[in-house]
Structures are given as C-alpha cells and as structure tokens.
Amino acid sequence: MKILICQTGRLSRLMRAAAVAPFFLAGFGCGVENHNAEDNDGPVVVTSFSILGDFASRVAGDSANVRVLAPAGSEVHEWELSPRNFIDLATADLVFTNGLGLEQWLPQLEATVPDGVRIVPLAEETGATVISIRLGDLRGEPDPHMWMDPRAAARYVEVIRDRMIELDPDSEEVYRQNARNYLDDLAALHDELTETFAAIPDEKRLLVTSEAAFLYFADAYGFDHDGIWGNNAEHEGTPQQIARIIDLIRDRRPAALFWESTITDRYVRSVSDDTGVPIAGPLYVDSLGRAGTGAETYIELMRTNARVISEAVAAGLTEGKS
Numbered sequence: 001m002k003i004l005i006c007q008t009g010r011l012s013r014l015m016r017a018a019a020v021a022p023f024f025l026a027g028f029g030c031g032v033e034n035h036n037a038e039d040n041d042g043p044v045v046v047t048s049f050s051i052l053g054d055f056a057s058r059v060a061g062d063s064a065n066v067r068v069l070a071p072a073g074s075e076v077h078e079w080e081l082s083p084r085n086f087i088d089l090a091t092a093d094l095v096f097t098n099g100l101g102l103e104q105w106l107p108q109l110e111a112t113v114p115d116g117v118r119i120v121p122l123a124e125e126t127g128a129t130v131i132s133i134r135l136g137d138l139r140g141e142p143d144p145h146m147w148m149d150p151r152a153a154a155r156y157v158e159v160i161r162d163r164m165i166e167l168d169p170d171s172e173e174v175y176r177q178n179a180r181n182y183l184d185d186l187a188a189l190h191d192e193l194t195e196t197f198a199a200i201p202d203e204k205r206l207l208v209t210s211e212a213a214f215l216y217f218a219d220a221y222g223f224d225h226d227g228i229w230g231n232n233a234e235h236e237g238t239p240q241q242i243a244r245i246i247d248l249i250r251d252r253r254p255a256a257l258f259w260e261s262t263i264t265d266r267y268v269r270s271v272s273d274d275t276g277v278p279i280a281g282p283l284y285v286d287s288l289g290r291a292g293t294g295a296e297t298y299i300e301l302m303r304t305n306a307r308v309i310s311e312a313v314a315a316g317l318t319e320g321k322s
C-alpha cells in the first residue's frame with residue numbers, strides 16, 4: 001500500500017529515478033519518497049558540493065529541496081558519484097556546479113543528469129574576475145575557488161536566486177526575500193573579516209597552505225598566498241613541491257603553515273619539521289566541516305578560518321617579541 005502515499009506530482013521524478021537507478025529502487029516501492037521523507041512540494045535542486053548546498057538552501061528555504069553530491073568533509077575535486085548521487089541527479093529539476101574546472105567529474109555528472117535539466121556553473125555565471133592558478137601542472141588555468149571571497153559568494157547567491165525563480169516562478173517572492181537576507185549576512189561577513197584582519201601588519205600577511213586554494217580570499221583581504229601544490233587535482237606533496245615551499249618559507253618566515261580539512265596534514269607537518277615554522281589549522285575551503293567543527297555553514301567556515309589565521313599570526317607576533 002505504500003504507493004498510496006506517493007504524491008502524484010512526484011511520479012515523473014520517480015520514473016526518472018527508476019530509469020537510471022533500477023537497482024537502487026528495486027523493492028523500495030515508494031522508496032525515493034520515503035528516503036526524502038522531509039521533502040516539501042517544491043523542485044529538487046542538486047548542488048555539486050556542500051558549500052553550494054549551503055548557498056542554495058539559504059535561497060530555497062522551505063520552498064525547494066536541496067541535495068548535495070559531495071557531502072561535508074569530502075574532497076570535491078576528484079569526487080566520484082555515489083549510488084545515492086545517481087538517484088538525486090535522476091530526480092533533479094536544476095543542478096548547480098561551481099565550474100572553472102573544480103569538478104573533475106563533470107563529464108560523469110553531465111552524462112547522468114536527465115535531458116532538459118539545466119546545469120548551471122555558478123562561478124562562471126557570476127561575471128566576477130577569474131584568477132589564474134599560479135603554480136604546478138595547472139598553472140595558467142582558471143582557479144576555481146572563487147567562493148572564498150564573500151563578495152563573489154554573493155554573486156553566486158544572486159545567480160542561484162535568478163535560476164530558481166526561472167525554474168519555479170510561483171515561489172519568486174520567497175526566493176527573493178531569502179536571498180536578500182543572506183546577501184545582507186554575506187556583506188556583514190565581509191566587513192567582519194576585513195576588521196578581523198586589520199590588526200595584522202603588512203609584513204605578516206603571508207598565507208602558506210597545502211593546496212594554494214586561497215587566491216580569491218587573499219585578494220579580498222590583502223594577503224600574499226602560496227601553497228605546497230597549486231590544486232588538489234594534481235599530484236600532492238612531490239619532492240619538488242616540498243623543496244620549493246621550504247625555500248620560500250626560509251626566505252619569508254611566515255608565522256604559521258596551514259593545511260585544509262579535506263586533505264592529509266602529512267606534507268605540511270614534514271615542511272614544518274624542516275623549517276621550524278609551526279602549523280595551524282585545519283582551514284576549510286573545498287568543503288563545509290562536519291558536525292562539531294564550527295564550519296558547518298559557509299559563514300561559520302569563513303569565521304573559523306579567520307580566527308585560526310589571526311590567532312596563528314598573533315601567536316607568531318608574540319613569539320617574535322620574546
């Protein structure tokens with residue numbers, strides 16, 4: 001009798017899911033419906049990774065259902081679609097990716113999304129200035145980590161709002177109001193971070209991480225930035241990469257070295273051992289943090305990063321005076 005609780009409006013979605021993933025639905029009856037029992041009657045919006053999921057959720061409120069492919073804590077560049085991802089994509093009405101090469105698995109995603117469902121590469125549609133990767137195998141390619149500047153994140157939210165209104169005009173006012181509220185929060189976040197970093201002297205504004213994923217962030221807040229490697233899509237921690245960053249650290253003496261939540265701290269620890277510069281972190285860039293990390297939303301993630309960076313630099317300043 002389970003079929004009786006299926007909402008008829010969802011039947012076409014269920015049919016699409018069944019066509020793509022019969023194995024996962026076999027024997028479930030109305031399983032997709034039960035699987036997402038908390039769903040509202042709005043459209044299904046699929047996002048490629050957790051930070052975009054947060055943006056879309058803020059705009060959607062209770063008027064759309066947001067799904068995330070690469071969940072909090074996972075590595076986004078080289079994600080592989082899970083069985084659940086296939087079902088979510090089969091039921092999607094709209095898909096948001098970052099674009100600019102972030103999702104190395106874009107071809108698999110494109111092959112899975114049903115015909116006629118739009119895939120929107122948010123970073124590419126912001127119209128914001130694209131910064132190039134500065135080192136490594138991908139040098140000169142667009143750096144995808146544009147969301148790390150809250151002013152660019154606001155452009156993402158505007159694109160999400162506009163595309164969701166096109167998809168679901170009945171909820172236009174809700175999406176507009178939700179986006180307005182979130183854009184206010186993002187503007188306040190940018191002011192707050194600018195103030196947090198104002199106390200850091202110019203010569204200490206050097207941010208050395210594992211993946212050099214903070215170019216947009218560094219540009220927004222006046223830091224120099226370097227990393228052991230340029231992008232997580234390339235080989236990580238090669239002897240050449242380690243030797244280059246050790247030379248730079250010996251020359252510039254940053255207050256601390258940072259690593260990111262989705263990668264191992266093994267390489268940064270080895271660089272720290274060789275140079276005597278302490279490590280701090282993790283910083284969050286390619287994913288929201290899991291529950292309890294203090295980085296469960298984009299705004300919390302940016303605040304946590306700002307606190308970790310400013311405390312590490314402050315500790316370095318104190319040490320320098322003793």
Ligand SMILES: [Zn+2]
Pocket residue numbers: 077145211213231232285286
């Ligand atoms: Zn990255």
